[in-house]
Amino acid sequence: MVQVTLSGTFQQVAGGISTLEIEAKNIRQLLNGLEKQCPELKPLLANGIAVAIDSTIYRDDWFQPIPTDSEVFIIPRLAGG
Amino acid sequence: MSGIHVSTKINGDAVEFVCDVEETLLDVLRDKLGMTGSKEGCASGDCGACSVTVDGRLTCSCLMLGAEAEGHDIGTIEGIAKGTQLHPIQQKILDHAALQCGVCTPGFVVAAKALLEKNPDPTETEVRFWLAGNLCRCTGYDKIIRAVMDAAAEMRGQ
């Protein structure tokens, strides 16, 4: 099980849920699990997001492994100038 | 619309062209003569990217009609290096990494050369004020000012 924290808009869109537990070994499984638990998030996830796994920020890089007991955050997809 | 025939000298070479009255010297250089080293950043004399010399005097080619070039000597960025030999200002800009995007660089080279011809030993303040009409948005000017000061020293033989 991975404990996932939603931040920014995601939390509100998910109806105020800030953390949830998802069975996932990589980012793809995590996103699928998220969609299942919070269907409201689907359009946001489709737009592209970032996933922080233990202080490293990834894009929606499906096969990035998520080690057990890691800290996972869903945050807005970063851009820059 | 009948054009105006203009005879002039550019970088020492006799050049003739026909331009519309409305066309600026910058338009002529870039669009008629293929000399695109002078850049249009503002077309209002506020950025200096189109700097040229007219009879040795620094000016913005966007603030001058092509027709006004008749009988005058124009100097552009294309004429500053002598063949493969860079002018000391050009070399110092490279040495000091005094450019990032480089679009303002031709204007700075032309303007700085005009300064050092008039004042071979300028203070930092004099360099900064002389170049105040050349905008650079990448470098914060620091390395450009250093390059010009260093070029001045080298040209004085120091």
Add this chain to the structure above:
Amino acid sequence: MARNPDADSAPAPKAVKTSTIEFDADKAKTFKVVGSRPPRPDGMDKVTGRARFGADMVMPGQLVGLILRSPHPHAVIVSIDTTAAEALSGVKSVITRDDFAENADHHDVLCNIMAREKALYEGHAIAAVAATSKAVARKALKLIKVDYQILPHVTDVDLAMAPDAPLLHADMITSGVTPAPTKPSNIAGRSEFGHGDVEAGFALADVIIERDFKTAATHQGYIEPHACVANVGADGMSELWCCTQGHFHVRQVCASLLGIDVSRLRVTASEIGGGFGGKTTVFIEPVALALSRKAGRPVKIAMSRDEVFKASGPTASSSMNVKIGVTKDGHITAGEGEFRYQGGAFAGAPADFGAMSAFACYALDNVKTVAYDVVTNRPKGAAYRAPGAPMSVYAVESVIAELAGEIGMDPIELRLKNAAREGTKSSYGPKFGSCGLVETLEAARDHPHYSAPLGPNQGRGVASGFWFNFGGETCSTLNINADGTVAIAVGTPDIGGSRAAMCIMAAEELGIPYERVRTIVADTSSLGYNDTTEGSRVTFSSGMAVIKASRKAVTEMCNRAAMIWDIPAEAVTWEDGHAKPSGANAGEFEPMSLAEIAATASKTGGPIAGHHEYNADGAGVSFGTHIVDTEVDPETGRVDILRYTVVQDAGKAIHPDYVEGQFQGGAVQGIGWALNEEYIYGEDGRLQNAGFLDYRMPVASDLPMIDTVIVEVPNPGHPYGVRGVGETGIVPPLAAIANGVSAAAGVRLTELPMSPPRVLKAIDDAKVAAQ
């Protein structure tokens, strides 16, 4: 591509590839080329005027394209009559909204490049013409008749949020609010970040300061206006030359807007005359393509400076409230902020990034930030160097400075006491990995600038700042030429000297001199997809791709040597640019140089190359701390910058000159933002200062030298420890200067820019208040 929803029950596939190479501390000790300052490969062309920028390209038979723009900030476009323009001799094509089909994937971009039902800001494109000369094109624009129904407008962020504000989009329902609002508004979205309990935190504070702040919209101010040349063939094969930070992105969006396959459009990135985020999207490119398609000839469009200000993408203006509590001994107990940003006529103001980075410098138990993304009748914003962060950090760092004064603590000491460090839970969620804020604060504190004496009417300001940095999709190829030189192609336009950095990294890996390596930015048909040059990502991610590609080429060169020596490939190592037997057991052979291996490549298996394609993750955050001395003329409110020092963590400076250049350039853009730059709108909703004359960017005589200190705390996610450096430099200056000016003027300034009338008024008001 949709994910397979059934996949979640399947076992996780083996980690396919880790996208990062970890920092190699041993290698870092023996750098030969990394950290040196060789001349850049594009330098010669740039000092002689030969470099070709966006407007410098000429295609045979090229037409001039011009765009008709709305004079009104908000109006329904009832009708557009182009018949007279089309009839004018020399006009080869005229296009309007009717020439672009609806596009669900890029709806806002479509509406921005050519207005549809409504003109949403002054300068919004309405129609475009291609003609044989500029004079004809100008005449044609005047012949286009547009019937506007003028609507009330709004340009201020707070006014736009009011319930009775003129509404830009009838279908804009605020996202991020539960339950969803039933009525449309100008608030595109709300987001919230943080952790802990801020009320409980404030209860523990001895001193709480709460203030309101405002910042004006500013423009990236690149000296090169947007320019492109488009050429659409009769068979639909198209080419586009343009100045952009991301030609692959341009290709994707333009192909979509024109309804053509990506493979039919080849985009070449010209030399780019500055971007700073402002050239990460499209404005004129799809218009030029559409004109060319209709005319059957190439079309060049070059924006005027007026168009750049009115119709490209400046950054957001902001209105903010920040509240911070601190104990007497300098422990920050809670921080809270609300950040309202307007980003022009479409959603996308970087309010969320502002809210995320506002408190990023601090280790806080209780923090909460709320962001509002608001639309107004202004041009659609684009990214600008660390988008969203300078404003929010300005607000937070101003309050921090004031708190330090209140509790009588040195402001760097207060920051050090609360500084984010490795393992700190960041204000936006995840823990920080290795990072260098503490190191920059200590270096600033120990810098002679920090203890230099000040004169009358002078004040010193300090502020720290942060930017995330990111990686993204990247690939590059590296070819070993037969003469032993090396050709590298990357897909990330070079905006600050990155080609030099690529050459350095390849030379380091290959063990050959820098001069033997050349890097180009390849067009979209020559290389796989690359994300845009943004997010301070290029030296990090293209650099890592080059390192990987170099290592692949090295492996192949070792193979070739092994074949020549007739020993197993594993028995060959690469050292100092040579293949060598790995030990005594491997055999006795003279080392073979890269050039020797390259020379026989045609006989040993053909060309030798390396390439790498990946998602570059693991970009390390970058923190910086700036010190500035200012002098305020108490009689006129004029501010002079006397001395400026930038201290920033670069992870590892590949080419220190260009790292310093990024620090200096960012600081000076920040100085402009702090002191004089602003978008000034009249009551009529029109921009009053659409030119360099009154936009007032810093000129050479406004500034001192900008001192730099490069701190190097290696990024564990890069083999050389590289962090992005391009953006963080613009984050601290707004606050640093505000703190300096406030100290010099004796009154706290809370609105940017701190232009002389504003500073003088603050001084005079404070005098009145004191009496």
Add this chain to the structure above:
Amino acid sequence: MRYESPQTIEAASALLASEAGLARILAGGTDLLVQLRSGMVEPDLVVDVKNIPTMTSIVEENGGYRIGAAVSSAVMNEHADLCAMWPGVMEGADLIGSTQVQGRATMVGNLCNCGPAADSVPGMVAANAIATIVGPNGRREVPVIDIPVAPGKSTLAKGEIVESVFLPAQVKRGGDAYLRFIPRTEMDIAVVGVGVNIELDDSGVCTHARVGLGAVAIKVLLVEDAAKALIGSKLDDAALDKMAAATSAACKPINDKRGTIEFRTKVAGVLAVRAVKIALERANKRASNGGEK
């Protein structure tokens, strides 16, 4: 649009007078070209006056200097004697735009555009410069202050051209100065500009003063009350305070992108005091050099 480059001022005047459409004089062109580019004006005729010898020379006359209307600011500022005599006027002209702009821009162009913020005009007004105008009805001489009426509007009749500006001889103990306020150090349009010219007797009492004020009204002003506050004083603090108040009182500015009413009004007084101090220093230095430089 036609371009003409006549050799005499009479020919230039005739061209302007006979043009039925819109005609513009092209001297330095640093304003005209910007206007052309932006489409602000679309003249039918442009008359380049840079090939007219009387308009391109600086001539000493009655101890003062006559400056041709097409003489660029850069050329003027290289004239050592002129700079020594009227440093304030020269500095005002030298502040127009960049080094590049200086190479083309002229004082008379600055004057005839009639911009209220024209940097060279307050100094000329303070020096009581006289313009020579040539038109279809011959020559006339007019004080510079009487030429601008409002932005873009002057008292020049159709076909009239300013040929030159005459700066009279500076007195033995006389000095001038021009200061402007801009947010940056260069490249801005004046938010306030003050030109001051003072004359003192041997005891240091101010016997004559003129104060020209820019960017605070529809046109450049001559502030007589400010001059009165100085005349008869030794330019002590009380006189300067009074002068500052008179200067501020004369302001009728607007709020715009460059400054507020409040700001302009206050800063006009501040700059006037600073300018008088510089002018005083110059007057004393000039006197100590026996009225030379």
